Amino acid sequence: MRQLGMRRASLSASLKIGDRRGCCQTPEEKKVHIPFAQDSLVKQWSSMQNMTDRSEEKSKTPVQRNKYLLNINVGGQLFQIACKVAAQYPITRLGKLALYTDPTKKMQLCDDYSVQKNEYFFDRDPSIFHYIFHFYCSGVLWIMDEVCPSNFVEETEYWGIHLKYSQRCCRILFEEKQDELSEYLKIQKELEAELEPLSSTVQFEGKFLGRFRKMIWNLIEDPYSSVAAKIIAVMSSFFVLISIMGMTLSTVEEMKHKTGKMWMEQLEMICAIFFTSEYLMRLISSSSLKNFLRAAFNAVDLVAILPFYVQILFENLDEGDMLYHEELHKMENVSKLGKVLKLIKLMRIFRILKLARHSTGLRAFSFTLRQCYQQVCCLLLFIAMGIFTFSALMHSVEHDVPGTAFTSIPCAWWWAAVSLSTVGYGDTVPDTVLGRMVAFGCISFGIILNGMPISILFNKFSDYYAKLKAHENETSHSLKISRRIRLKERALHKLSECCRADPRCHH
8 A cells, every 4th residue: 555645735735645755854855845826935025125124133033044944035935945945956057056055046046136135136026936936846847828929938947947847738839829829929020010111210310311211102102192292193003993993894885996996005005104103103202122122012003004005115126017018927926925024014904902002902902812721721722622522423324314514524624623612603514413413522521611711811900901901090180280389380380470570569
């Protein structure tokens, strides 16, 4: 029979059957033994009280020193730990403090030392040190949910205690919370970078025409900087809509005649001139050419104006072919050139992306896609797997049916894609019972698949949109207040000038 060990005064039963640490102790061991979380060992501390009255100090009895105890003062709270207990962990800060005999080395481990009270002072968080104190008494590092992960890791690193001493359940939950916090801080940093302008006032200092370039940059890039900048932002969006409308009307049969075609060309030329001037103003006023070329919005602006000039270049090349080539070869070039021009004109549809520069919703949507690209790629992977799986099943059960449209697996891809997306055009349908069962499974899988990431994407989009909108409202509100203050100052200044100029004001 194993002998039952005596339970020590602790909040948790840390002793096992047969553990003899709590019983049969020598007098010296009982003297240095520290019960776990004993209230008398954690004392409130108000000040160092080194500058007390000398007369009172002489009347008091001298403090009895215990060489077996470490008096630890952490942020105003006093803790007592047995030297033998702290020495069990020699790589920790308190373990080194218990083992060192050189006073100089001990002073390097703490922030201050009181000779009268034999206390080592540490300017650290006392609330976190309660967990450290419990670790020395029980040998287990407990982690509560309400603890800040960053602060807890910083404190444990300072005291030299590794997270391996904690329980596995606590460590797993703590690491998950730590990863969530790191991801949140990363997203916040990227969102702040999204909100910040590409060029700040500091970046223009000391550069050629820095003040003028900063003024032009604010005029084009920051619509909340002035009324003129807001007007330019509205004009930019207006020209984008006009350009898209012109490209749409150019495909109408009635607008392909000479008069309509001429009007469309003139409208395209005006829009191209505005977009080109806007792009050049951004390029000239940018403080960093490298950052300017790497920006996504500037690439969209470049794509918006390139089709116009490429079309002019191809038309000039077409005239050269008309002069120097034979008739047959000339017609072939005109046919190839026409296809290229159609493709180039189609690139003008990307001008609609310019609206994202001044649209909070589009910016939040693009930011959401960038942050959730892993979920989106996973969704596309599942869709591809579903298409290949259900198209193969449908072909295997429908290929023997006379007049079936599922003659091969590639022919069934379109049906599987339409069914997975729950659109259901009905242009291709199964005829057999097994085929309809496969179709029901495909539709059910599509409903489940499309419903999974919607909540994640929508919640993140709502969060990012709210933060972007709040930042814009805060910026516009601060600018309105500053304008009111400047307006009041200008009015008072004008009034004072009028009073000085009028001699009757002096009488």
